[in-house]
Amino acid sequence: MVENVITDLSRSVMEEPVEPSWVPTPQQIENARIVAFARWLIDHGVASFQDVTDFHEIQDWAASHPDAFWEAVARYFEVRFHREPDAVWDGAPMPDTGWFPGGTLNFAEHLLRGPDPDRDAVVMVLEDGATTSISHGELRRRVLALASRLRALGVETGDRVVAYLPNSIEGVIAFMATAWIGATWSQAGLDLTARAAADRLSQLEPKVLICGGGYFFKGVVHDQRHEVRLLRELLPTVRHTITVSTAGLSLPVDGDFSMTWDEAVDGVGNVDVVPVAFDHPLWVLFTSGTTGKPKGIVHGHGGALLEQFASPGFHLDLRSDDIFFWYTSPNWMMWNAQVCGLLHGATIVLYDGNPIEPSAARLWQIAADLGVTVFGTSPGYLRASEQAGCEPGRDLDLSQMRMIGVTGSILPSAANRWIRDHVSESVQVGSTSGGTDIVGIFVSSNPILPVYDGEISGPALGVALEVWGDDGRPVPPGVSGEMVITQPMPSMPIGFWNDPDGSTYRDTYFAEFPGVWRHGDSITLTDRGTIIIHGRSDATLNRNGIRLGSAEIYEAVESLPEVLDSLVVGVEGADGGYWMPLFVVVTGDRDAVDEAEIDRRVRDRLREHTSPRHVPDEVIVAPILPHTKTGKKLEVPVKRLLAGQRTGEVISAAAVDDPAALDWIVNFASERAASAGQDDVEPTDDYRTWRVYSEQRISRILSAALDTFAEKGFHGTSIRQLAERCGLSVPGLYHHYKSKEDILFDLMMVVVDELIERSRFAVAEAGDDVAGQFDLLVESLLRFHMYRQKGAMLSANELRNLSADHRARYVARKEELNRMLDVVISDGVAAGLFQTPYPIDASRAITSLCLGVASWYHSDGELPEDVFLARYLAVARSIVQPEPDRRA
Known part of the structure; x- marks a missing residue:
């Protein structure tokens, strides 16, 4: 059993002595805030x-006494309670x-x-080189001025204020002003499309939108003013919009836009802080x-x-x-963490642009x-610096830098070595891991522990971390398993948005x-107490019963100079087989690459640096690989695509950094499925013969x-009838579903998912x-309802049989279809093709039309299909087109 969960790397950790690559000096340890905190704990x-310099002793106490530890943190940092708890x-117990x-x-x-x-307080650097700053005093004035303005616009405690901005000083001010009056903040980066931003922000039903005009990237100013107007249409609850000039682009104040940023922060605010x-x-x-519609994670002021x-x-x-600089974007939790440098009085540095431009x-x-004294980055940027031949330590004065923090993905050993050789031997490399889940850290380096290449120094202070096996018991050191937290932390979410009973929150973190x-x-x-992260559990490679970490493969393969990027997944076959492909992106012209030589080089490197078990079944040279917007590898979505799941069930193109890379993976999966005699993983364009309920889906x-x-x-x-029909026992069916209603809900979601996917395909x-x-979107709607039979009928007739929670989730998903039509009609109005003063109302009218008229269509009736479609498509057109332009 032990052999099944021990990786070769873990064995080497246990058997071979490893020397640290960085060791704090006695003076660094003596002056560390952790040591000062330990002395404070004793004094009070x-x-x-x-030994107040023994981190493990301090951490053992903090993890075992979470109540005393977090109370001490509040007192040590002088948290101001308006009313004492x-x-x-x-x-x-968690999660309550x-x-x-x-x-x-x-x-x-x-x-x-x-x-x-x-x-x-904040220094802003743009890709074109322009730099501006704001002092702590001026920051306070603008925050209070905007807080007063928001209150005057009707924003109350608990209301939502959202932003569609690039990385900017205005975003920092807006967040602080929102929190000052007890409202709730959220934002989407201006690099997202309006539709992707609406997928997130519309869930919150915001009252105020703060938006920019453009952003810098790769030497180009990207004009997003059309996207801003579209987003405004997609956020019907917004009452007021404040426009910010960004990248030199601004929006006029008109019927949709209430005021400019300068007007919003003019004057002196007089609103008192709101204790919450x-x-x-x-x-x-x-x-x-990357695995469905983005879920909103809610955090509280105190946590x-x-x-x-x-x-x-x-x-x-x-x-x-x-001087605290962490390269990030408003789409990533590190933006929030960067802003929080102000809690410590540090100067924070923001950057809007491409990190490798010019x-x-x-x-x-x-x-x-x-x-900069504390510089935060990602393994991807360090890799790009290495490949470009950068010599920061030789060419630049980085003498003030004492720490390089790294997060976002697993930091390979080679990155530590590159920093020592090309940046500085004395700077500490602080690898850390946590997440959006807590807007914080679970494991991290710290100033009084040594650094070992490829490892994280240990659990963060106050985190009761253990490693468990599948049986829910701790495993010994050197054995891989699940990272679990056994004691509560105040930074754990207060819940998910639109999850009133907490079921989604519980299922996400506490079901196992x-x-x-x-x-x-x-x-x-x-x-020795350090942590090695192998990757996400649901992406763990499990080859012949032996678990392998993808991180070891990436570190070995990406150390080859000809490999730019890589992605490995393990795909379970329907016949019980297991396929482990490795995708690699190589330097130079892909058409000129000797793929056989790349295959040999990759396999040799893996045998040499890991083990024969880590060698993939196939090495596939790809032109580009998709990542999340924050640069993380998409192991789970790619695995599911290769297993035959449809794109819409797995990932949205809006969630990836390069949709073209996702298209390549989808096409590869389709071709592989076709060669294996499987159904195409994408919907067919034959509307009359499509089958929603294929065995594959x-x-x-x-x-x-x-x-x-x-x-x-x-x-x-x-x-019992259901169990007999599908060849299962009643207990066997209950193993998959808790109730008959859950089955109905899943079936209805299949129906509406098919409708949405077909409509997207048509557009x-x-x-x-x-x-x-x-025309194609309306035709798709009409055809779907014309042919709705069996399960398709459930979407209309059985909604009343769902619980309020299931009904809300189903309706929310179905609303995506309405938003698609919203977007198309809004685009048509903006282009002058359509003429309607109320695009959203027109969209709802057409959706209702398609449902209503198609419900009485019969294929054997007197009205032929083509006549039926032409007649009601003309009616739909008449709703949005001016009289002279109506088509027959």
């Missing part, structure tokens, strides 16, 4: 330690733990406690959307505050004299110019091990439910022809 009678916590009940505070108030009003409960919603961050005092305060040793040395140059947070990372805890349980619900109705069908076929998009 909170804890006692034999009744207790530290209520002692309830309540922290600091009865206490009130405000997150933004602490951000504005800058030590020197004349010191720079510890768990009052501060911001909503969204998942990447986020304590986490952002502890994690950068102790692990980055961040202080008021630091060269890969761009971020290093900014760090040198501004005297009740009462214990399962993060979804496969890790190894070494005998629907389980035998749903297939049986499709027939029995159609024959007997939902109430007339018993669980894509029309290209940039908006009128053609409209």
Whole structure:
């Protein structure tokens, strides 16, 4: 059994002595804030330690006494409670733990406690080289002015204010002003399309939208003003819009846009800070959307505050004299963490642009110019710097830099070595891992522990981390398993948006091990207390019963000079087989690449640096590979695509950094499926003959439910009948579904998913022809309802049989179809093709028309299909087109 979970790398960790690559000096240890905190704990009678410089001793106490630790963090960093809490916590187990009940505070108030009003609070650098800054004093003035303006616009405590902005000073001010009055903040980067931004922000039903005009990237100013107008249409609850001039582009104040940014922050604000409960919603961050519609994760004022005092305060040793620069974007939780440098009085540096424009040395140059002391980046940027031959340590003055923080993906050993050889031997490389889930860290380096290449120094202070096997028991050091958190943390989410009963939140983190947070990372805890992260658990390679970490493969393969990027997945076959392909992107002209030589080089490298088990079944040279917007590898979505799932069920193009890369993977999966004699993974364009419920796309349980619900109705069908129909026992069926209603809900989602996917396919076929998009989208709607039989009928007739929660989720999904029509009609109005003062109302009218008229269509009736379609397509056109332009 042990052999099944021990990787070869883990064995080498246990058997071979490893020397640290960086060791703190006695002076660095003595001056570290962690040590000062340990002394404070002793002086205040909170804890006692034999050695205040022993991180493991301090951490053991903090993880074992979470209530005492987090209370001490609040006191040490002088958190201001407007009303003192009744207790530290209520002692309830996760996920129901309540922290600091009865206490009130405000997150933004602490951000504005800058030590020197004349010191720079934020420095903004644009890709074109322009640099601006704002002092702590001016930051406070603008925050209070905007807070007063928001209150005057009717924003109350608990309302939502959202932004569609690039990385900018205005975004920082807007967030702080929103939090100051107790409203809830969320934002989408201006590089997202309006539709992708609406997928996130529309869920919040915001009252105010703050939006920019454009952003810099790759030497080009991207004009997003059309996208802004479209997003405004897609956010019907927005009452006021504030426009910001970004990248030199601005929007006029008109019927849709209430005021300019300068007008919004003019004057002096007079609104008092609003004290809110510890768990009052501060911001909503969204998942990447790589496995479905982005989910909103909600964090509270108090939890986020304590986490952002502890994690950068102790692990980055961040202080008021630091210049803190972490390359990030508004789509990533590191934007929030970067802003929180203000909690420590540090000057934070923002950058809007391509990190390798005009060269890969761009971020290093900014760090040198501004005297950055703590620099945050990703393994991808370090890799790009290496491949470009950058010599930051030789060519630039980086003498002020004491730490390079790295997160976003697994940091390979080679990156540490490159930093030592080409940046600095004395700078600490601080590898860290946490997530959007807590807007913080679970494991990290710290200033008083040594750094080992390819490893993370240990759990973050106060994190009760363990490594468990599938049986829910801790595994010994050197054995890989699930990373779990056994004690609650105040920064854990207060919930997911639109998840009133908390079921989605519980299923996400606590379904596997009740009462214990399962993060979804496969890790190894070494005998010296360091952490090796192997990758996401659901992407773990399981070859012949032996679990392999993808990180070891990436480190070995991407150390080859000819390999730019790589992606490995393990795909289970229907026949019980297992296929492990490795995709690689190579330097130079792909058409001129000797793929046989690349295959040999990759296999040899893996045998040499890992083990024969890590050698893939196939090495595939790809032109480009998709990533999330924040640069993470898409192992799980690619695995599912190769297993035959449809694109819409797996990932949205809006969630990836390059849609063309996703297209290549989809085409590869389709060709592979076709060569194996499987159905195409994409919908066919033959509307008359399409089959929603193919064996590839629907389980035998749903297939049986499709027939029995159609024959007997939902109430007339018993669980036993369903079980018999699909060849399972009743207990076997209950193993897959908790109730008959859950089966109905899944079946209805299959129906509406097919409608949405077919409609997207139709719109894509029309290209940039908006009128053609409209015609094909309406025709798709009509045809779907014309042919709705069996399960398709359920979408209309059985909605009343769903619970309120299921009904809301189904309706929310179906709303995506309405938004597609919203977009097409809004595009047509903007282009002058359509004429309607109310595009959204017109969209709803046409959707209702398609449902209504198609419901009585019969293929054997008197009205032929083509006549039927032409007649009602003309009616739909008449709703949006002016009289002279109507087509017959």
